[in-house]
Amino acid sequence: MRQVNIGLLGCGTVGQGFVRLIERERERIRVRDGVDLRVRRILVRDIQKERTGIDRSLLTTNAIEVIDDCDLLVELIGGVHSAGAYVRRALRDGRDVVTANKALLAESGRELFAAASASGARIGFEASVCGGIPIIRAIERGLAGDSIESLTGILNGTCNYILTRMEERGLDFATALRLAQDRGFAEADSTLDVTGMDALQKLQILAELAFGSSHVRTKVHGIDDISRQEIEQARSRRCVVRHVATARRLPGGAELRVERRELPESHPLASVRDENNAVIIRAKAVGEMLFVGKGAGSLPTAAAVLSDVIEISRAEARVYTGENLT
Amino acid sequence: MRQVNIGLLGCGTVGQGFVRLIERERERIRVRDGVDLRVRRILVRDIQKERTGIDRSLLTTNAIEVIDDCDLLVELIGGVHSAGAYVRRALRDGRDVVTANKALLAESGRELFAAASASGARIGFEASVCGGIPIIRAIERGLAGDSIESLTGILNGTCNYILTRMEERGLDFATALRLAQDRGFAEADSTLDVTGMDALQKLQILAELAFGSSHVRTKVHGIDDISRQEIEQARSRRCVVRHVATARRLPGGAELRVERRELPESHPLASVRDENNAVIIRAKAVGEMLFVGKGAGSLPTAAAVLSDVIEISRAEARVYTGENLT
Numbered sequence: 001m002r003q004v005n006i007g008l009l010g011c012g013t014v015g016q017g018f019v020r021l022i023e024r025e026r027e028r029i030r031v032r033d034g035v036d037l038r039v040r041r042i043l044v045r046d047i048q049k050e051r052t053g054i055d056r057s058l059l060t061t062n063a064i065e066v067i068d069d070c071d072l073l074v075e076l077i078g079g080v081h082s083a084g085a086y087v088r089r090a091l092r093d094g095r096d097v098v099t100a101n102k103a104l105l106a107e108s109g110r111e112l113f114a115a116a117s118a119s120g121a122r123i124g125f126e127a128s129v130c131g132g133i134p135i136i137r138a139i140e141r142g143l144a145g146d147s148i149e150s151l152t153g154i155l156n157g158t159c160n161y162i163l164t165r166m167e168e169r170g171l172d173f174a175t176a177l178r179l180a181q182d183r184g185f186a187e188a189d190s191t192l193d194v195t196g197m198d199a200l201q202k203l204q205i206l207a208e209l210a211f212g213s214s215h216v217r218t219k220v221h222g223i224d225d226i227s228r229q230e231i232e233q234a235r236s237r238r239c240v241v242r243h244v245a246t247a248r249r250l251p252g253g254a255e256l257r258v259e260r261r262e263l264p265e266s267h268p269l270a271s272v273r274d275e276n277n278a279v280i281i282r283a284k285a286v287g288e289m290l291f292v293g294k295g296a297g298s299l300p301t302a303a304a305v306l307s308d309v310i311e312i313s314r315a316e317a318r319v320y321t322g323e324n325l326t
Numbered sequence: 327m328r329q330v331n332i333g334l335l336g337c338g339t340v341g342q343g344f345v346r347l348i349e350r351e352r353e354r355i356r357v358r359d360g361v362d363l364r365v366r367r368i369l370v371r372d373i374q375k376e377r378t379g380i381d382r383s384l385l386t387t388n389a390i391e392v393i394d395d396c397d398l399l400v401e402l403i404g405g406v407h408s409a410g411a412y413v414r415r416a417l418r419d420g421r422d423v424v425t426a427n428k429a430l431l432a433e434s435g436r437e438l439f440a441a442a443s444a445s446g447a448r449i450g451f452e453a454s455v456c457g458g459i460p461i462i463r464a465i466e467r468g469l470a471g472d473s474i475e476s477l478t479g480i481l482n483g484t485c486n487y488i489l490t491r492m493e494e495r496g497l498d499f500a501t502a503l504r505l506a507q508d509r510g511f512a513e514a515d516s517t518l519d520v521t522g523m524d525a526l527q528k529l530q531i532l533a534e535l536a537f538g539s540s541h542v543r544t545k546v547h548g549i550d551d552i553s554r555q556e557i558e559q560a561r562s563r564r565c566v567v568r569h570v571a572t573a574r575r576l577p578g579g580a581e582l583r584v585e586r587r588e589l590p591e592s593h594p595l596a597s598v599r600d601e602n603n604a605v606i607i608r609a610k611a612v613g614e615m616l617f618v619g620k621g622a623g624s625l626p627t628a629a630a631v632l633s634d635v636i637e638i639s640r641a642e643a644r645v646y647t648g649e650n651l652t
Binding site: 021025028033134138143145147212266268271283285287288289290292299300302307309 | 343347350351354355358359452457458459460463464467468469470471472473538592594597609610611612613614615616617618619620625626628629630631632633635636637641
């Protein structure tokens with residue numbers, strides 16, 4: 001059995017979920033996928049911090065140690081500067097990388113994929129968009145035989161949580177935001193979420209996969225200036241307000257929009273509540289498809305990361321043992 | 327560029343859709359995936375039959391010619407006897423196979439996968455369940471890192487079309503069935519559909535992937551004895567009737583049920599109308615996910631077949647050129 005040594009950058013909510021999920025699923029993965037996954041080192045800022053169920057002897061503050069000592073790097077620290085440098089170092093040496101970092105991919109995706117291709121490494125990024133929903137695989141492979149015309153979705157769970165709380169309980173924006181923060185659905189600094197920039201980054205990743213277009217026009221409007229009245233007026237028309245991200249193929253390019261939209265109650269996105277995410281894909285042959293699921297949270301995101309780790313490790317194992325199979 | 331010669335068994339609705347889709351998408355697939363897909367031979371019963379847009383010189387009534395002369399076999403004739411023999415022959419010689427044949431997989435899946443594994447061939451079967459919805463990939467890979475607890479879905483588009491027509495237009499079963507047949511959503515012999523056996527076969531495939539269980543308890547109830555009254559009574563309780571397939575993990579096995587269920591209007595499956603399919607997956611880490619899309623039809627099914635052809639061909643291409651990449 002092939003052992004895969006995982007270097008983990010970051011041990012916050014998702015990182016801890018990932019370590020626990022590997023513990024829980026290890027045996028099943030050994031049997032089903034023929035790979036033995038081991039978290040070898042974990043990069044943290046503060047080794048002393050309390051992290052339930054995490055073996056402290058794995059922790060280090062030295063990133064190079066984590067990167068250079070692994071077969072596969074899982075990047076969960078976020079941000080673009082350090083994360084980008086670490087990922088580049090791993091890819092340069094031909095190490096596979098799995099990341100949930102949509103900001104990094106939206107900013108440097110092409111460069112990173114070129115680096116991976118040059119060294120023979122692979123990049124998994126299912127967790128970067130829509131948490132546990134396998135939307136990257138659906139677009140990249142499930143629809144490989146079809147031409148995608150548009151993507152429409154709710155890509156930010158924080159905004160959707162805020163909007164559905166305002167709708168159900170008549171809260172104003174600031175109160176609903178605080179509630180989201182208390183419940184752990186929003187960061188202390190929620191600017192990227194409520195301005196729509198987080199949704200735009202995710203939409204960029206999906207649009208790049210779906211259209212591969214380089215000429216992109218974008219328009220972003222957040223939810224931070226929404227009033228109770230706007231939601232009440234929508235309700236009086238049997239409609240709801242959702243923060244909707246839309247990518248449409250245009251001749252020679254694509255148009256990306258993130259904006260509030262008033263949707264009739266019968267619209268498939270109207271029933272998407274709380275921190276859920278959803279994507280409607282419209283493709284030429286397949287028609288319209290809808291995917292709904294938890295877009296964020298420790299375990300859903302960790303499960304998406306782990307699915308990439310397994311698929312990359314399994315593919316490696318297959319290549320290595322190819323001679324025995326044929 | 328690697329050229330992949332495809333042998334196609336069957337040129338009915340899905341087969342013709344597949345040939346047309348390859349024509350339309352060929353150039354995009356060459357550029358994006360680096361493989362050149364060619365349909366080399368097509369097995370038909372009657373060469374003289376009119377098939378718009380199909381090059382008659384590709385047609386043959388000799389299956390062996392099609393199988394032995396291809397890199398990858400696409401099986402779209404259905405049924406278990408001839409189809410099974412042809413698929414076994416291809417796999418024995420190490421040829422990859424893509425099939426939409428749920429009956430064959432439900433009956434002989436394990437044996438076929440063992441044959442594929444022995445010869446180094448691969449089997450793609452995304453099209454066998456839920457047409458264009460990439461549900462096989464979602465379960466097999468998107469959720470590889472998670473433990474699936476249950477699957478609940480509408481797996482037969484014909485039944486759903488009939489039930490929603492009865493509901494909307496107050497038709498009785500026989501009239502709604504004829505309408506489905508007129509519209510091409512039901513075969514002349516719709517027994518497998520309306521008795522629930524078709525849904526059960528699809529559920530078996532999904533459950534095998536999700537649970538891998540060998541001790542399976544099944545219960546099937548069709549829609550062929552449904553009355554207008556049953557649907558009207560449900561409506562009076564603000565409910566709808568859907569033909570629901572459910573697979574639940576049990577200790578050491580699984581329970582599969584296909585049956586009519588009365589669902590409240592707010593249930594995610596209640597809004598699934600016409601020939602659409604839907605699956606709700608409940609998994610430990612990810613929670614609940616919903617997938618909805620066209621479950622049948624020429625182009626959606628052809629697109630699922632083509633996505634498997636591309637993925638298998640691309641993987642082969644990667645293995646063949648591996649030395650250049652590393």
